[in-house]
Amino acid sequence: xxxxxxxxxxxxxxxxxxxxxxxxxxxxxxxxxxxxxxxxxxxxxxxxxxxxxxxxxxxxxxxxxxxxxxxxxxxxxxxxxxxxxx
Numbered sequence: 001x002x003x004x005x006x007x008x009x010x011x012x013x014x015x016x017x018x019x020x021x022x023x024x025x026x027x028x029x030x031x032x033x034x035x036x037x038x039x040x041x042x043x044x045x046x047x048x049x050x051x052x053x054x055x056x057x058x059x060x061x062x063x064x065x066x067x068x069x070x071x072x073x074x075x076x077x078x079x080x081x082x083x084x085x086x
Contacts, residue, residue: 009086012083012084013084014083019075023070032049034068038063042080043057043059043078044072
């Protein structure tokens, strides 16, 4: 049996991938970074909290990406039904 890291989240918001707009904070102000729920299989291009631009390839539906991101880019993102989790 593998080791699982279960994290509970108290807030969620729909993410619309954008090359210009960052994910807003659900409480106003700037977003300090959040994890993502991926509802539909595909690639997810993001900017991390630390400013890195990376693409996660072939992310299965139902995955929670436990990487703090501030933006989901439209270029390179093919996954669907993405939620920001805090």
